[in-house]
Amino acid sequence: MDSSASPAAAAATPAAAADRYTYSPRLRWQPQVEEYFAAAYGRDRFARISEALAMVESKHMKGVLWCIRPHALHYDSQPDQSIKEVIVSRKCAESVLRGAQVYIPGVLACSSHVEKGDKVAVSVAIEQPAEDGGWTVDTHYEERKGLYIGQGITAMSRSGIFRVPHGVAVEMTERVYKLPSFNDVLEGEIFLQNLPSVVAARVLDPQPGERILDMCAAPGGKTTAIAILMKDQGEIIALDRSHNKVMDILKLAAEMDLNCIKAYKLDALKSVRKTNDAKYIGEAGSRTDAIVTLAENSEPCINKVDAGITNASEDSSTTSVVHTDNKRPDDKRYVSKADLRKNLRRMRNGPGRNNCSGGRVENSKGFLPNSFDRVLLDAPCSALGLRPRLFAGEETLESLRSHATYQRRMFDQAVKLVRSGGVIVYSTCTINPGENEALVRYALDKYKFLSLGSQHPKIGGPGIVGSFELSTKKYTEEWLTEHESQLVQRFDPSSSLDTIGFFIAKFDVQILASHCATWHYQDPDYLS
Numbered sequence: 001m002d003s004s005a006s007p008a009a010a011a012a013t014p015a016a017a018a019d020r021y022t023y024s025p026r027l028r029w030q031p032q033v034e035e036y037f038a039a040a041y042g043r044d045r046f047a048r049i050s051e052a053l054a055m056v057e058s059k060h061m062k063g064v065l066w067c068i069r070p071h072a073l074h075y076d077s078q079p080d081q082s083i084k085e086v087i088v089s090r091k092c093a094e095s096v097l098r099g100a101q102v103y104i105p106g107v108l109a110c111s112s113h114v115e116k117g118d119k120v121a122v123s124v125a126i127e128q129p130a131e132d133g134g135w136t137v138d139t140h141y142e143e144r145k146g147l148y149i150g151q152g153i154t155a156m157s158r159s160g161i162f163r164v165p166h167g168v169a170v171e172m173t174e175r176v177y178k179l180p181s182f183n184d185v186l187e188g189e190i191f192l193q194n195l196p197s198v199v200a201a202r203v204l205d206p207q208p209g210e211r212i213l214d215m216c217a218a219p220g221g222k223t224t225a226i227a228i229l230m231k232d233q234g235e236i237i238a239l240d241r242s243h244n245k246v247m248d249i250l251k252l253a254a255e256m257d258l259n260c261i262k263a264y265k266l267d268a269l270k271s272v273r274k275t276n277d278a279k280y281i282g283e284a285g286s287r288t289d290a291i292v293t294l295a296e297n298s299e300p301c302i303n304k305v306d307a308g309i310t311n312a313s314e315d316s317s318t319t320s321v322v323h324t325d326n327k328r329p330d331d332k333r334y335v336s337k338a339d340l341r342k343n344l345r346r347m348r349n350g351p352g353r354n355n356c357s358g359g360r361v362e363n364s365k366g367f368l369p370n371s372f373d374r375v376l377l378d379a380p381c382s383a384l385g386l387r388p389r390l391f392a393g394e395e396t397l398e399s400l401r402s403h404a405t406y407q408r409r410m411f412d413q414a415v416k417l418v419r420s421g422g423v424i425v426y427s428t429c430t431i432n433p434g435e436n437e438a439l440v441r442y443a444l445d446k447y448k449f450l451s452l453g454s455q456h457p458k459i460g461g462p463g464i465v466g467s468f469e470l471s472t473k474k475y476t477e478e479w480l481t482e483h484e485s486q487l488v489q490r491f492d493p494s495s496s497l498d499t500i501g502f503f504i505a506k507f508d509v510q511i512l513a514s515h516c517a518t519w520h521y522q523d524p525d526y527l528s
């Protein structure tokens with residue numbers, strides 16, 4: 001925070017002031033990234049996407065579309081007084097645009113002589129290109145035209161703002177986006193979600209009684225949407241690697257009175273349980289390997305166990321005995337009885353909130369292969385579809401590629417965990433084809449038993465066709481064929497739906513006839 005900084009003096013003429021106090025930011029990208037996206041989308045479409053990303057998306061509620069546009073705000077300072085202004089950081093501004101107040105850590109600069117209760121114009125300082133080729137934030141930046149986000153009343157004087165570490169600095173009274181606040185409105189009754197997230201849960205098409213894995217679940221928006229679609233019957237395992245975020249999932253599930261959700265802290269990259277027979281699992285390029293493991297070491301889903309063999313499971317004779325090597329009968333491996341008992345206790349106690357006691361969350365050791373009917377991988381990503389975004393220059397081609405690598409590793413886990421005949425839904429909130437279409441390409445090329453399934457509802461547009469080759473020819477990225485592009489859905493922020501940028505692919509897992517017998521064990525009809 002630069003306490004000595006003072007924003008530039010007010011614009012000289014009323015016309016210049018009117019021009020300056022508008023909201024029309026230009027999103028900046030790293031040049032190579034800009035080239036890459038221009039190649040994927042075409043220059044004009046990418047310019048429109050870029051413009052849309054800097055704006056707040058429309059809200060959809062119960063079929064009602066709240067279409068919002070920034071409106072011009074007349075900043076009326078007292079006659080004969082210079083404009084009093086507060087400059088905030090980009091992150092702070094992105095929150096303010098979504099309805100937050102200006103908090104002290106977000107204030108970068110403040111006009112001199114600002115007292116508590118003064119009306120101030122609030123503008124944002126965004127990274128500008130620096131001479132060394134990097135980016136710099138300049139609170140004195142003279143041309144802060146089009147970076148005005150509203151006005152408010154200061155909660156303390158200028159010296160207070162730079163002395164006190166926390167708290168509200170400016171209570172916003174006028175915003176360029178007039179968004180209704182839903183804070184604490186109908187708590188537990190409604191949970192606001194963007195349209196593509198709701199669509200992703202529906203595309204998964206979870207059925208009551210099924211066992212679902214939500215690999216990256218926090219804060220639980222899609223998890224709870226899935227639970228509602230399942231009428232709270234069945235089991236949803238919701239994972240996140242962050243303890244506090246798992247708490248958020250459990251809190252949301254409790255608020256919404258959803259009992260079929262079990263949330264665990266687990267790194268999704270380790271979500272396939274390491275059993276001693278891991279060598280059978282193989283690199284799942286071949287489905288047969290994975291299925292052999294299931295046949296020998298199946299962990300039926302809890303609801304299905306409930307349907308028929310609950311008490312029998314407590315009998316030690318039902319403990320799964322796994323021969324890892326036929327030539328060495330002594331070398332038997334047992335799935336821990338303690339784990340089994342713990343699972344049974346959990347079944348008796350009921351799922352959901354019981355997982356959360358005294359602010360602690362359960363860790364999970366992972367899950368057995370082929371043990372889920374459906375898997376949702378709402379992957380951590382570059383988030384280049386989230387709006388409003390005021391700067392995108394921090395992403396490089398290398399950082400985008402590293403997101404893609406991470407997602408592929410997670411997808412590999414999803415493939416191992418889903419059962420034959422099951423479904424995987426992969427989604428991201430980024431416009432980056434490297435994390436979307438290129439992931440689909442990777443999946444279809446690597447796993448021949450996967451195919452793209454048709455999606456319902458389908459309201460997004462098609463995927464991107466073709467490939468990208470970096471001019472140095474060291475890097476090529478393959479996207480989709482024309483046919484495949486029609487099966488995925490892409491939410492383009494610049495389209496008339498006016499949503500965040502989002503991508504959804506649905507994969508159907510082929511049923512392999514030669515292993516049908518394996519699935520009887522998991523079939524609820526068979527168990528009951």
Ligand SMILES: C[S@@+](CC[C@H](N)C(=O)[O-])C[C@H]1O[C@@H](n2cnc3c(N)ncnc32)[C@H](O)[C@@H]1O
Pocket residue numbers: 197215216217218219220221222223239240241242245266267268269378379380381
């Ligand atoms: C896109 S958000 C998920 C949003 C969520 N599905 C929803 O609808 O509310 C991605 C989540 O992945 C989690 N995450 C990132 N890396 C992870 C990992 N290796 N294992 C598990 N969770 C991870 C992050 O903590 C974050 O909460």
